[in-house]
Amino acid sequence: MFGAGGGTTSYKEVEDTDLIILWGSNARETHPIFFHHVLKALHRGARLYVVDPRRTSSAQWADAWLGIDVGSDIALAHTLAREIVHAGLANRRFVDHATTGFDDYLGLIEPWTLERGEAETGVPADLIKELAHAYARADRAVLCWTLGITEHHNGTDNVLALINLALLTGHVGRYGSGLSPLRGQNNVQGGGDMGAIPNKLPGFQEITDPAVRAKFETAWGVTIPPEHGWHLSEMFEAMERGELTTAYCIGENPAQSEADTIRTERLLQGLDLLVVQDIFLTRTGRLADVVLPATAAWCEAEGTVTSSERRVQRVRKAVDPPPGARDDIEIIYELARRLGHDWGEPSAEAAWDELRSLSPMHAGMSYARLEAMGGIPWPCWSEDHPGELYLHSRLWEDPRRGRPAPFSMVEHEPPVDVLDERFPIRLTTGRRLDSYNTGVQTGGYSSPMRRGETIDLAPEDALRYGVGPGERVLVSSRRGQVEVPVRVDPSLRPGLAFMTLHFQDDVRTNFLTIDATDPKAGTAEFKATAIRVDKLPAPARAEAAGEKEPHGTAPPRPASVPEPAAAVAPGRGGSWT
């Protein structure tokens, strides 16, 4: 945020804050131990507001649940902002001191009256007003979000709209006030920190900055291309154009995790060379020319990961890998050696120390300190620096240090996959408590709560379509279709359905999802698919009941499903953040 890609607050501050907003986050199930910190705050008397299309188990703890229509987050943010401004609750002194673009922002939000906000988001006007006043009046407030904000074709704009709210109210840069994106995976943050993004070198140093490049070029003895690379969606576009012909996938299974599976598999199969380095022979691995068996980084190798509070923590080797599997770092060193670069003996700590010498924000994090302090949040400039609990306190300093924080001019844009009479139901996807992503890891243990994939429907919709719990139905989108049993879920509002991506060997949910992606982050719109639900004819239902094969078929589409009518964004892949 404002130049540093990480959340501004710590979990401890969440315990001490006065108001928490969970926006597009079901932390109770997807970040359960973070939610323990939220619960501590609630027991202290803090208030919780949950913005989510579903009345989730997190929402059950909330003072109020704002049941938002999928993909209308910017509309809600702007409506909240307008109400805050018109009620005289904007923190004008902070805005004047620390931000730019406020006048333009006022113009942007002015049309978003409570009435228009209610019409666009489905959230009752009085609830929008209540949250606006509560957030602006709170002494301290933390705004948290997860994939409900980012897995949209305009996910980056969604985030910027939330940041605007924090700037408007001064809820950033102070103890207990901040912005917290809860990271979906144990080292998403660390991947960004280490420069595994197309526009930054390690430590969020801009690749187009000649001074930055010169530093790395001196250390590495190579020339670094001075332009931004491709993010994942752009890589798939480049495959489509025939410009990207070789891919090396490390610990990623795009054949199952990407939206629009059919297209993804076609593009991966069309590569000249696909190398997959993974701990399992994944579906992507089965498409590969070369498979490099790797170790499980969190228990079979040494290294670090970075958490949602920017805390760098050590992972350690506890068990030996299976025969033939090698540490990722060892594989990469060996590959370099065969390409004519001898980097010496592979060592996680040596690689880390090299990073510390090049990334100022990690400079003070020696392995010894990480060990002694149980992890350190970045930035940590030197070995006598404790790391920053929260970021951007500079915005409050007088005189302010550094650049002011800009309001972002972002417009509400509804989801790409439009609802119409043929595809009248909004399908959104997410995780359940006991499972994780494509289920490869969590499939390894037996959970008493696990019930396999279902399409969760609102009770009203189940009645409308004449389907009942456990009944297999045909779910179709403009891209594909799957057969899946129904689960009736009263936490869903009419017109909203829910599925996970956990059981793709049984139900290939990503046959349905759309690959419309956010142009800035490359994240696919997993959260907003237009679907229809059809009863299966009686014989098909009987047949389906005994069937063991994965369900989900590519086109040809049945007569009832038309060719894509709506404008779909140019083909792209996507990534999970």
Next chain:
Amino acid sequence: MATSTVPAPPPVPVAPPARRVGLSVDGQAVKVPEGSTILDACSALGIDTPTLCFLPTLTPVNVCRVCVVELEGSRALVPACSRKVEEGMVVRTDSRRVRLSRKMVLELLGSSVDMSLSPEFASYAARYGADPGRHGPMAPPAPAGERDRAHAGHHRPSPPGTAATVGQPVKVDNDLYVRDYARCILCYKCVEACGVDAQNTFAIAVAGRGFEARIATEFDVALPGSACVYCGNCIGVCPTGALMFKSEHDMRERGEWHEERHSTTDTICPYCGVGCTLTLHVQDGDIVKVTSPLEGDVTSGHLCIKGRFGWQFVQNRAEGEGRGARDPD
């Protein structure tokens, strides 16, 4: 730009500065911060106080009574784990009365409950000369379900010459945990970890009264029919082995559990981005149990089902093949 009028950010919410409270423990003067307990004061002086139901991450419930101390001016012995210090208190932790009380409590617990998996218990019993056997051999265990059906006040004495027990068969009703209530001392730790002190799921509570009191799910349904979400945090706090991972239980049944051969390594959970520390307990090259350090400020020792049980994929790689993927980032 009205920079001069910008207020400094509101101050960090700290509690009022804690005063130091002076007291005497076993004749030694000590000062501890206001709000500390007698147990804290004892710890500050290096006095080792026995505890069973106490854990720093849980609210004290004062039920096991092994930490009681003598407080001048108090008619009854007081629990050190919860009694807050007051200026001028005079505390005795090793008087005859304290030793006798601790000994009796240990004997009553040891005569009625299987304490063989509590390492602390044996050392406490030795320290206080407790002989649980003097109440006679343990009465035979109750048949399955009998204690769960007991009504308050309907206690039947044990056969003459035997010590009444809470013995009953182990409850095995799911693949992740077992509940062996023959080992349960009703310390409430599991109830608190399931409740407001951590998980806030409230799947279990103490049911019944007196000697028939026991930990139960609502209407004593099996765990899969209860509100349980299998975080395992109850197991994490259980001091007597009454709650146990099924994998550990099965290994113990087969004689394959060898704690003396265990090593532990701390690492970070491979699932979501919260960054919970996992302590991997490894026996002969295999992970056999996962816990989290109590003092960790992210977890306070608590985990979710994925962190607690989701490690198994590492050891059954072959089965994982074809099951899709390690995950995207």
